[in-house]
Amino acid sequence: MAHPTSADAGHSRTWVPGWPCAVGQVLRPQRRGAGDPTQKHLDDGRVWRAMRTPLGPASLCIEGRPSSGEVLGRAWGPGAEWALDRLPGLLGADDDPTGFEAHHPQVAEGLKRHPHWRIGGTGLVMESLVPSILEQKVTGKQAFGSFRELVRRHGEPAPGPVAALRLMLQPTPEVIAAIPSWEWLRLGVQPAQSRTMVTACRLASSLERVGQVSGEEADRRLRTVRGIGVWTSAEVRQRALGDADAVSFGDYHxxxxxxxxxxxxxxxxxxxxxxxxxxxxxxxxxxxxxxxxGQSRPRRGPRMSIPTHLPTH
Structure with a gap:
């Protein structure tokens, strides 16, 4: 596969974080499975993201340079400048671990192993909310598959030199809200999830403003939407706000x-x-x-089965 190179024109920015920034590690929680069409992690360490910014679509390529401590960002599309302005926050610059104290030896060990770990925030609520709704009460494999098909069937190619990567933008909230019930079933999405999704997308403008408030207030506003509970709110706040206090209570594991x-x-x-x-x-x-x-949980116990919504005949 041919990959885009620095020769492809676009806006650029070089940022020097105040800590050794592991780009791939910080951005991994933003990726919804290895086949996520909206975020690609390349073997050379670069990460490509497609996003819908307040100024329009953008593609963002992020490259860490450990030898110099620099992070290079390149972006394309109407939202390119917004994406580059947001680059430090995306990589955890707004996350302040000052004052964190380990009360358990296992937490202290985790901190010792990952002393520079940061929680990044995209600043984009709907980008995190759409896949989080798809992940409600289903296996990760099923949720990732549904998200992948949603993007491929209803999204659009990201701007810039990304055709070889097949980088895609999530569908707009307007497009998602108009998806008929039979198409949701084809995507493997349960009726309860699709109802929540449509409701949230109809409220997209107000929900995006959740990114401008504190974690507790963001939690309150998100949970006013029918079908969005503690777990979904936490998943969104972790990724969109970089909320270090958000815990996904209700998670299966x-x-x-x-x-x-x-x-x-x-x-x-x-x-x-x-x-x-x-x-x-x-x-x-x-x-x-x-x-x-800490120690890992033994691999045992029940696994969630993948439900089937479409008739077999």
Whole structure:
């Protein structure tokens, strides 16, 4: 596959973060599976993202240069300048771990292993909300597949020299809101999810403004939408706002992962909340560092089956 090169014209920016910035690691949570058409991680370390900014579509190529400590960003499309202005925040410049104190040895170990880990925020609420709704109460494999097909069938090519990458933009909220019920079934999306999706997309303008408020207020506003609960709100705040306190309560795995990391056995959401409370307002950071520094949960227990919505005959 031919990859775009620096010879392709576009806007550019060089940024020097105040810490060793692992571009791929920071951006990995923004990718929805290895086949995500909106974000590509290349073997040479570059990351390509397609996004709908307030100024229009943009493609962004991010390249870390560890030898110099620089990060090079190149962007194309009407939203190129916005994307480059947002580059530091996307890579965690707005995340302040100052004052974080490890209350468990496992969290301390995670911090030791990842001393420069940062939580980035895209500043784009709908970009995170659409795939998060698709991930409600289904397997990751199914959700990633539904998102991939949604983008391929209803999105559009990203701007710039990205044809070889097949980089795609998410569909606009207007397009998503107009998708008929039978098409949602074809995409493997449950009726409850599609209803939530359509409702959210009809409120897209007001929901995008959630990115301008604090984590607690953002949580309150997101959860006023029918079908958006604690889990979905946290998933959006983590990615769009870079909210270090957001914890995905209600996740199928998270409480048990944290439980095994900190106390050596499965725990409930309530027990996880109690363990993480001393870390407020950085509970999300603590949970991830605990998992990184503690023991892993044994691979056992039930797995969620993939439901079928389309008739077999």
């Amino acid at each position: 998270l409480a048990n992962w944290v439980g095994w990391a900190l106390v050596g056995h499965d725990i409930t959401d309530d027990e996880m909340a109690e363990l993480l409370e001393p870390y407020r307002p950085q509970r999300g950071r603590a949970a991830m560092l605990a998992i990184a520094g």
